Amino acid sequence: MEAAQRVHKGLEGVYVLESSLCLIDTEHGKLYYVGYDVEELAEKSSYEEVSYLLLNGRLPRRSEFEAFLTKLRSEMELTPEEKRDVQYAAKRTGPMDALAAFYLFASKDPPQAKDQMEHAIKAVAKAGSVLGNTIRVQRGEEPIESQPELGIAGNLIYLVTSKRPEQYQVEFLDDILILHAEHGVPASTFGAVVTASTLSDVYSSIVTGLMTLKGPLHGGAAEAAYYQFVEIGDPDRVESWLERTLAEKRRVMGFGHRVYKIYDPRAKYVKAMAARAAELAGGRVKTLYEIAVRLEQAAIEKLSSRGLFPNVDFWTPIVYTAIGIPPGYFTAVFAVSRVVGWVAHVLEYWKDNRLIRPLHLYTGPEPGQRYVPIEARG
Numbered sequence: 001m002e003a004a005q006r007v008h009k010g011l012e013g014v015y016v017l018e019s020s021l022c023l024i025d026t027e028h029g030k031l032y033y034v035g036y037d038v039e040e041l042a043e044k045s046s047y048e049e050v051s052y053l054l055l056n057g058r059l060p061r062r063s064e065f066e067a068f069l070t071k072l073r074s075e076m077e078l079t080p081e082e083k084r085d086v087q088y089a090a091k092r093t094g095p096m097d098a099l100a101a102f103y104l105f106a107s108k109d110p111p112q113a114k115d116q117m118e119h120a121i122k123a124v125a126k127a128g129s130v131l132g133n134t135i136r137v138q139r140g141e142e143p144i145e146s147q148p149e150l151g152i153a154g155n156l157i158y159l160v161t162s163k164r165p166e167q168y169q170v171e172f173l174d175d176i177l178i179l180h181a182e183h184g185v186p187a188s189t190f191g192a193v194v195t196a197s198t199l200s201d202v203y204s205s206i207v208t209g210l211m212t213l214k215g216p217l218h219g220g221a222a223e224a225a226y227y228q229f230v231e232i233g234d235p236d237r238v239e240s241w242l243e244r245t246l247a248e249k250r251r252v253m254g255f256g257h258r259v260y261k262i263y264d265p266r267a268k269y270v271k272a273m274a275a276r277a278a279e280l281a282g283g284r285v286k287t288l289y290e291i292a293v294r295l296e297q298a299a300i301e302k303l304s305s306r307g308l309f310p311n312v313d314f315w316t317p318i319v320y321t322a323i324g325i326p327p328g329y330f331t332a333v334f335a336v337s338r339v340v341g342w343v344a345h346v347l348e349y350w351k352d353n354r355l356i357r358p359l360h361l362y363t364g365p366e367p368g369q370r371y372v373p374i375e376a377r378g
């Protein structure tokens with residue numbers, strides 16, 4: 001096989017585009033959005049400001065941010081028609097599909113008619129309101145009005161719990177949304193860009209992103225990590241559980257990463273949040289945290305020599321539980337946050353669009369096979 005004809009399975013090691021949105025420094029375990037350390041952004045910024053940063057490639061001046069927030073907040077409330085769409089989808093599908101259905105319905109408006117940035121802002125603003133109401137409907141409750149002044153994180157918690165959230169809960173979710181907003185070109189972002197490269201629209205790209213994130217090799221590890229902690233049940237059972245798990249060649253969920261071979265910087269940040277969440281929420285959250293701490297230590301001893309450390313999904317289940325997000329919705333919360341990453345990539349890609357059309361290496365029968373009519377095939 002000639003070098004030019006080599007297939008790069010899984011596109012591993014292949015650069016597919018140029019982007020100024022994020023830098024993953026795997027050597028030092030750091031992640032930057034447009035040059036800003038995500039840990040500093042999580043500490044000092046808000047998901048809304050980070051959304052501006054990703055969509056515009058720079059932090060806003062005060063007046064620009066105020067205008068952006070006004071626009072974003074005006075889009076957070078769902079129209080009566082959108083609420084009906086959410087109810088329809090939520091009753092028939094899972095949370096990721098319900099989110100996708102919403103954007104599918106949104107793409108019925110002629111999307112090229114407006115400025116693409118307006119669609120992008122609308123897409124980001126609606127995500128949390130759609131998910132919050134989807135959770136309500138799937139629990140047998142009615143959709144309710146959003147509270148845009150609570151921000152995207154606070155409003156999502158409000159919709160899920162029907163209560164004004166505690167300040168610490170808003171801060172936790174806001175930080176998690178920031179940490180999940182962007183991560184280069186994982187499968188879902190690549191999928192979104194492939195869709196965009198055909199000059200399809202922003203909403204259709206989000207649908208592709210959502211449906212690609214849904215797979216268990218991409219989203220989904222936080223939920224699996226949660227059930228793993230539940231299965232362990234007691235910190236004293238961690239070591240025997242780990243022995244058994246590794247002997248059976250099962251994986252520790254929330255460990256390992258395709259690009260990080262050292263501690264995932266997002267995991268480091270969320271671990272500190274999980275400690276605070278355990279202290280503040282107590283009870284079950286504390287037990288989950290104690291199990292996780294002991295499992296982390298035992299698993300690092302066994303797995304770190306192979307470059308396996310906790311990833312962000314190891315710690316988020318504890319924080320989600322403290323906030324009141326049920327485990328079946330962890331991936332969907334990740335998706336709500338990642339909408340801005342997908343859209344930012346799409347807008348960036350369109351600045352120098354090139355239809356994505358790779359090649360395949362043919363491995364089938366010799367060309368020129370003779371067609372035998374079905375009656376003669378036996």
Ligand SMILES: CC(C)(COP(=O)(O)OP(=O)(O)OC[C@H]1O[C@@H](n2cnc3c(N)ncnc32)[C@H](O)[C@@H]1OP(=O)(O)O)[C@@H](O)C(=O)NCCC(=O)NCCS
Binds near residue numbers: 221
């Ligand atoms: C994330 C993940 C898919 C990355 O995988 P990858 O880079 O493709 O690595 P591989 O699946 O090829 O695994 C390499 C080796 O490490 C082992 N390994 C990887 N993750 C492991 C884990 N979480 N627990 C135990 N062993 C693990 C594999 O069994 C394999 O061992 P082998 O060489 O003896 O067969 C993988 O680490 C995983 O499945 N983790 C658990 C799920 C998870 O937390 N996903 C969230 C990602 S953000």
